[in-house]
Amino acid sequence: MVEKDAKKLSVGISTATSGTLTAEIRTLLGDNPVYELTLNVDNTPVQWSGQPVTVKLPYVLEAGDQPNQVVVYNLDKGSNLVKHAFYDQSSGTITFKPEHSSKYAATYTNVGFTDIGTLPSKTSDAIRAIAARGIIIGKAPGEYDPQGKLTRAEFVQMLVNFFDAVDASAVSQFSDVKKATWYYTAVASAEKLGIVQGRSDTKFGTNDKLTRQEMVVLLHRALLATGYSIDSSEQNVPAFSGQAAISSYAQNAVAALKQANILATDSSGSFGPKSQTSRADAAVLIYNFLLVDTKH
Structure with a gap:
């Protein structure tokens, strides 16, 4: 995937258009931006698949929201939850390890259980x-x-x-x-x-x-x-x-x-x-x- 004489390897994160997403997915994401991840070799995009890379996406937690309910969706084919993602409230970012180029977005998922409030x-x-x-x-x-x-x-x-x-x-x-x-x-x-x-x-x-x-x-x-x-x-x-x-x-x-x-x-x-x-x-x-x- 990477040429022998390549000098610079980087992961690019850019804001992508949400215009191609279905109305259902746009409703799911709300106003949260969609990010496109690319692998660049000497500033030239190349195909990337099968190699995990640690990525942090910004997300602003609203008052009263629970940090562990911030999630990431892979938008490559529909909307697929990234199970292994964790939000760090101190940095305002959610970390995950994608293995291929794609579009991703962070959003908040409501969990409305009424019988867990008295638990530790x-x-x-x-x-x-x-x-x-x-x-x-x-x-x-x-x-x-x-x-x-x-x-x-x-x-x-x-x-x-x-x-x-x-x-x-x-x-x-x-x-x-x-x-x-x-x-x-x-x-x-x-x-x-x-x-x-x-x-x-x-x-x-x-x-x-x-x-x-x-x-x-x-x-x-x-x-x-x-x-x-x-x-x-x-x-x-x-x-x-x-x-x-x-x-x-x-x-x-x-x-x-x-x-x-x-x-x-x-x-x-x-x-x-x-x-x-x-x-x-x-x-x-x-x-x-x-x-x-x-x-x-």
Whole structure:
């Protein structure tokens, strides 16, 4: 892509016209500008694809708005949410890592859940962030149901959505993963990538409640399957209280995510590996990864 004797490599960010966008997309973006990203070699635009580059777009947060509800859309083919983007209120910019030339725009997404206001701010922030990115939806209009328990199928749907890992051609071998169900493509895609394993050779356990250690293992597998490296933030991380309760198959995944500051504990240092996973737990785990990922 780049000639051997090239001297200057740069990413160009320019304001683009929104005239070619559909009325629906213009309504979605409001008055927010559209930016076109190009890769320039010696000031000449070249084709760019497959190589992530860190980009920061300006966005002015209005009074009362939540910073974790600022999102980025890729406008190459319609409007596609960029899941891995994070708004820094101190600099007034949202950071993401596009892998190709295209048009992008930052905008604000309203999240109107009425049942998360009494949660710790870290938890409600996480829920708003992943909902704004379309990773999960409420259980009913205006309700997130933070203490509701997740099934294995529901969490796999979240992971496949978050990592943009949908493979429409994937076929599931599990007898309890039925075609034409809302979860079929997600589970089949995750199965093809090696993210999920069954309860047995023939059963996935679609509607089984997810334990916290299963949640961590699935996220860890998803990270590895989609090409993410997990950087350790500390050399020595204290063990969880009740460490012996973590099943052997989950030990490595739990240790890796804890070392990377993705997996948190409660005030007593407990992880609760075999406790059922709540919808709030899943939101916090994915949001913690988003925070870690956007800092690298």
